Amino acid sequence: MDARWRRQAGLTALYLGVFATIWFSVPAAEPPLRTALVVGSGLALLTALLGAVVVVKARRGAAAMPGNRAADRRYGVIVAVELAVAVLGALVLAGLGWSEFVPVLVCVVVGVHFVPLAPVLRDRLLVPLGVALCLVALSGLVVALASPVQAGLVVGTGAGLLLWSYAALALLRTARPA
Template identity: 50%
Template sequence: MAAMQTGPESRRDGGITALVEGFFAASWFGWGQADPPAWLPPWLTVGSIAALLVAAVGAVVGFTSPASTAAINSRAAGRRYGTIVGIEFTLAGLGAVLLGMLGLPAYIPVWICAVVGVHFLPLTAVLRDRNLIALGVLLTATAVAALITGLTTAVAPSAVTGVGAGLFLSVFGAVALVRALRQPRPRPQPA
């Protein structure tokens, strides 16, 4: 078994991590636009643009690196990844439906952020990236902060999750991208 890395193991993994985390960071910044304080929208827009840049560069780095170097390069790893993400989507969807039925749609982003945060913990072993532990803890803490803020102030929970999840995913995506860019480019193998 490969030793657990403190970051993505290959250029491919780092690039794909930056792509995924950057894309979802932009999505969270967008969700934060649902009902933000008046001063926040320009900052959410800047965050979205920066996150999309991380995603775009990550896509180039990831998809121009050999797929054979990826953490999910076996059927078993792909199956574990699919199971974890499938459970994540199922729980997120069921919770969102339940909150909607209970007349609490403002707390849907809190639930989704918590589920996303928790799903990073089992993904740590599959993707061989210890940074996902910290990211998972930070996203879960963001969900808790959004819940408390939503219950005790007039600030919408979506504004808190939008800023927190967007920022943390952007930063971790950018770190993965920098690590990927520091990896040597694989040399083509002779035919």
């Protein structure tokens, strides 16, 4: 496994571990689910920290490798558009009095953004992750509309589990021998 690939997998574990930690903190839940969410958040944070260690170690081996400016620029544009859509959408929903559905919108935006990121990051498995996140968002919307359960509970738990699982998978891939 080359240093650049190892670094990318470490970054995936770092970023998705952090975001999984954040998603696990979205739901307002009672015990025992609250306890499970705290444990999940802790595991996701540990995964992120281990991903950071992988990045630091890989950086030493990749010090002489040039970056890819075009890919970096595309990545930046995709993330900027994602953030703009999520923030503007959240403001619109809040303005309409539908704040409960902000996690649904954000989860859809995050899921959709993985599709154009897959070729940029050369990770085709980001597409099924994005689809799964969109399905979690849809599930949260349906549950919130059909029951007294908050959308954030379904979306935060589901998105946290998906992102943490993917982060852990990326971290495990770095443990394979070269």
